[in-house]
Amino acid sequence: MCGIVGIIGTQAVAPRLIDGLKRLEYRGYDSAGLATLDGGAIARRRAKGKIAVLEERVRAEPVGGTTGIGHTRWATHGVPNEINAHPHANARVAVVHNGIIENFQALREELLAQGHSFASDTDTEVVVHLISQIIADGVDPIEATRRALARLEGAFALGILLQERPDVLIAARQGSPLAIGHGDGEMYLGSDALALAPMTRRITYLEDGDWAVLTTGGATIRDLDDRLVTRPEHLTSLSGAMIGKGGHRHFMAKEIFEQPQVIGDTLNAMFNPAERTITLPDLPFDLGAVPRITMIACGTASLAGLVGKYWIERFAGVAVDWDLASEFRYRAPVMAEGGLAVFISQSGETADTLAALRYCKQQGQHCLAIVNAPESSIAREADAVLPTLAGPEIGVASTKAFTTQLVVLACLAIALGRARGTMDRETEARLSGTLTEVPSRAAEVLNHDGRIKALAEETITPARDVLYLGRGTSYPLALEGALKLKEISYIHAEGYAAGEMKHGPIALIDDSVPVVVIAPSDDLFDKTASNVQEVVARGGKAVVFSDAAGVARLKDLALEAIALPAVDPFVAPILYAIPVQLLAYHTAVDKGTDVDQPRNLAKAVTVE
Ligand code: F6R
Numbered sequence: 001m002c003g004i005v006g007i008i009g010t011q012a013v014a015p016r017l018i019d020g021l022k023r024l025e026y027r028g029y030d031s032a033g034l035a036t037l038d039g040g041a042i043a044r045r046r047a048k049g050k051i052a053v054l055e056e057r058v059r060a061e062p063v064g065g066t067t068g069i070g071h072t073r074w075a076t077h078g079v080p081n082e083i084n085a086h087p088h089a090n091a092r093v094a095v096v097h098n099g100i101i102e103n104f105q106a107l108r109e110e111l112l113a114q115g116h117s118f119a120s121d122t123d124t125e126v127v128v129h130l131i132s133q134i135i136a137d138g139v140d141p142i143e144a145t146r147r148a149l150a151r152l153e154g155a156f157a158l159g160i161l162l163q164e165r166p167d168v169l170i171a172a173r174q175g176s177p178l179a180i181g182h183g184d185g186e187m188y189l190g191s192d193a194l195a196l197a198p199m200t201r202r203i204t205y206l207e208d209g210d211w212a213v214l215t216t217g218g219a220t221i222r223d224l225d226d227r228l229v230t231r232p233e234h235l236t237s238l239s240g241a242m243i244g245k246g247g248h249r250h251f252m253a254k255e256i257f258e259q260p261q262v263i264g265d266t267l268n269a270m271f272n273p274a275e276r277t278i279t280l281p282d283l284p285f286d287l288g289a290v291p292r293i294t295m296i297a298c299g300t301a302s303l304a305g306l307v308g309k310y311w312i313e314r315f316a317g318v319a320v321d322w323d324l325a326s327e328f329r330y331r332a333p334v335m336a337e338g339g340l341a342v343f344i345s346q347s348g349e350t351a352d353t354l355a356a357l358r359y360c361k362q363q364g365q366h367c368l369a370i371v372n373a374p375e376s377s378i379a380r381e382a383d384a385v386l387p388t389l390a391g392p393e394i395g396v397a398s399t400k401a402f403t404t405q406l407v408v409l410a411c412l413a414i415a416l417g418r419a420r421g422t423m424d425r426e427t428e429a430r431l432s433g434t435l436t437e438v439p440s441r442a443a444e445v446l447n448h449d450g451r452i453k454a455l456a457e458e459t460i461t462p463a464r465d466v467l468y469l470g471r472g473t474s475y476p477l478a479l480e481g482a483l484k485l486k487e488i489s490y491i492h493a494e495g496y497a498a499g500e501m502k503h504g505p506i507a508l509i510d511d512s513v514p515v516v517v518i519a520p521s522d523d524l525f526d527k528t529a530s531n532v533q534e535v536v537a538r539g540g541k542a543v544v545f546s547d548a549a550g551v552a553r554l555k556d557l558a559l560e561a562i563a564l565p566a567v568d569p570f571v572a573p574i575l576y577a578i579p580v581q582l583l584a585y586h587t588a589v590d591k592g593t594d595v596d597q598p599r600n601l602a603k604a605v606t607v608e
Pocket of ligand 1: 298299300301302344345346347348349350353396397398399483484487603604605
């Protein structure tokens with residue numbers, strides 16, 4: 001999603017803006033640009049494509065100045081090209097924007113009638129003309145900006161340069177994340193703390209409705225009603241060093257291989273080895289008293305939530321509703337009084353998940369966030385947070401965030417079972433014991449990398465369509481396998497509950513459609529094995545992920561059967577996530593797609 005960086009300082013700003021933009025690359029983008037105040041005038045460089053192209057442009061035509069704004073754009077209104085790239089600017093005002101200005105059409109018509117002409121197809125450009133028009137009407141530039149901001153509807157984060165006020169940089173937030181960084185004699189603006197990490201660790205997050213005037217000496221923040229407000233300063237733990245690939249070819253590979261470590265880190269924060277119990281952080285509500293749970297998220301995070309639903313209903317005997325945030329927020333969901341709503345998000349900034357959280361708060365739900373970004377909006381607005389300790393996830397496809405979300409949900413299921421009296425001490429000790437084995441079993445799964453690579457190249461790359469099947473907690477894994485393959489290899493894939501095959505999808509089976517079956521030895525194995533028979537009987541090519549016992553049963557039927565370590569079915573979804581990640585990864589590498597920044601995708605989806 002779009003990324004913003006801004007600096008009001010004392011050193012040459014253009015190279016520093018480019019450095020900040022590189023740190024925002026992971027969010028996904030299709031063009032980039034920057035604007036500075038150079039010798040009293042707004043100077044701007046923009047380019048379609050990668051930041052390297054912008055860097056080249058700036059090298060060929062340098063821009064001076066010590067104050068500026070930069071942007072990576074993920075297209076919403078208008079195709080990705082240089083004209084639609086940010087900053088949008090005229091001689092008076094330059095603007096970078098993340099989000100959508102919903103009333104841009106009405107504002108554009110009004111401004112066209114006043115004689116303004118528009119260069120781009122974007123919603124953002126109205127902000128430039130609106131501020132300029134108010135300045136032209138004789139209003140002071142900062143006040144003009146305030147009045148313009150008050151007219152904008154939608155979700156946005158903005159960075160604004162004013163030609164007549166080279167001593168300020170303006171920031172505004174309504175729905176989309178924006179952070180202010182505090183430096184020594186300079187100030188910064190960024191979509192996230194990662195962009196600012198090399199310059200400062202002192203961060204202030206703007207709240208919705210806030211707008212701020214930054215000078216080299218500090219920031220003045222006002223709220224929606226234009227009252228002066230103080231927002232707390234945090235010391236971020238993010239490191240200033242550019243996050244590396246650790247010897248891997250892609251961030252995604254590095255993040256897949258980090259899983260034994262981060263699964264262990266996440267579990268260790270909640271597992272008490274002496275007692276063999278799970279201890280969650282103190283929660284401001286009683287887990288034993290919640291009458292119903294709602295699990296809400298988007299994409300891969302929602303699939304972690306679906307596994308969580310199976311676990312919690314089984315071990316804690318409490319009903320769990322599962323919802324996609326983008327659907328939930330536009331229904332009129334009926335919620336049990338005093339219920340618990342769980343929000344799962346790597347970035348903690350997903351617009352739909354955040355909107356769902358706000359709805360649940362209004363409904364009087366206890367709101368619990370499972371997030372990877374501890375300083376994110378979802379983390380800050382929830383009543384309590386269970387952190388995933390995955391570390392920064394840079395590859396757009398979620399991998400280690402997913403498996404650490406599963407670890408937290410497994411711990412939550414155990415804690416709920418204990419609190420509700422549905423799980424005895426012995427079961428808790430057994431289940432938490434099986435969780436402690438996951439890091440070493442995950443390392444064993446990674447040993448299959450070479451074989452999965454060969455499988456990807458021989459069977460998945462040539463396919464046009466791929467099916468993934470699973471039952472029970474392997475069903476969300478089938479959905480996740482298909483999602484992962486689609487998003488990074490662009491091969492069409494569908495995940496199905498294996499029992500649904502006969503209700504339609506079996507018609508797709510022929511010898512050109514690989515069928516990936518996730519079949520750990522559990523109480524549903526025999527049923528899944530029957531589905532494999534049905535696939536093979538129709539000429540389908542079954543690829544089976546199971547354990548030694550399962551492989552022994554299916555190897556004669558399957559085109560390929562890979563034996564993963566035998567584990568308690570409780571933890572199988574965490575381990576079986578890894579081969580489906582590797583299969584998608586190697587297929588994408590073989591196809592030559594942009595694995596870490598797949599086309600059209602963004603890491604943090606901060607627009608709905
Ligand atoms: C897929 C993927 C996405 C995210 C989804 C939610 O690999 O990464 O489906 O899971 O966009 O993002 P977060 O977890 O940041 O809320």
